[in-house]
């Protein structure tokens with residue numbers, strides 16, 4: 042877990058045939074497409090601008106230190122040349138393995154390698170139709186298929202992925218939905234053979250981190266498209282999109298700002314969590330310009346403020362309103378989501394801080410301890426509760442997405 046809770050920030054990559062439809066990765070089921078209707082994307086999948094080294098450089102420059110790529114999504118299309126099906130990249134006009142170059146590119150940039158693998162498979166004939174399936178209206182019953190046969194396929198493909206590409210650091214299974222009435226009662230750990238699957242995963246890749254979505258506990262939990270309101274008991278990683286869609290969604294302009302995403306990253310670390318931020322490359326294999334611009338802005342902030350994130354976790358100190366604390370040993374980082382008028386008051390930190398500076402330019406931030414009994418007068422600030430440290434702030438908010446003050450604690 043050490044690298045995971047140290048690195049804090051990763052890139053999620055959702056890529057596959059749905060990138061050509063360019064309207065969300067669930068397009069096949071949302072539009073109830075038949076295999077024949079969806080085949081047009083297979084027949085035209087030829088990402089001539091696929092450049093995993095460029096993806097890895099983009100991730101690293103954004104401050105991300107691990108990258109997680111979809112090996113197979115719910116549509117069943119495989120980004121590697123599996124021996125267990127013809128529904129792979131090998132049969133497309135592109136024709137070449139996509140996973141190997143991705144793994145090598147990540148390693149070349151010193152990034153940890155992660156796979157996403159869908160438990161759900163809307164293409165495999167043995168996957169029993171259920172409420173998530175594109176054919177749900179045709180067969181309007183839960184059943185069909187041979188889940189035991191599908192389990193063998195699922196385990197066989199995971200074995201391929203964990204034996205063909207060297208050390209894999211992280212595995213994101215997706216997803217169990219047992220008991221979900223709207224999806225005909227769903228599927229869960231028993232359907233996947235999760236206990237046996239996880240045992241095989243850990244046998245093949247002893248150091249791998251596996252998530253919680255097989256329906257059995259994993260190494261970390263995976264809040265999705267929301268931020269937990271507080272620290273969680275488990276190690277956790279929030280996975281978030283730029284615009285609400287995991288797969289490329291051409292006409293979706295609902296992108297989050299870089300500043301909001303930086304605040305989400307900070308918020309997560311302040312609560313002991315990671316952020317896995319998604320990109321959905323397009324049908325030519327490129328991360329779209331909007332996404333790249335946002336990641337570059339995040340990278341510019343991380344370039345100056347990395348040490349307030351990397352290796353940091355929650356603090357026992359209570360931050361002021363609109364602020365978050367992250368901490369790494371005797372360094373306490375105050376992240377200011379809004380810029381107070383001249384002063385910020387830190388309860389319980391009087392006498393605990395030997396120096397304070399703005400992180401972006403290492404300019405001193407002066408500390409003031411007010412007398413708790415001091416009544417406010419013309420030019421003298423009223424006292425704060427005992428033990429409060431007051432910092433004097435420049436009137437001008439630093440020109441950075443989230444200003445950070447680095448506090449050097451007296452140990």
Ligand code: GLC
Pocket residue numbers: 055066067215216265280287
């Ligand atoms: C949900 C979506 C899936 C996406 C995943 C990412 O499970 O169904 O499309 O890949 O979230 O966590």
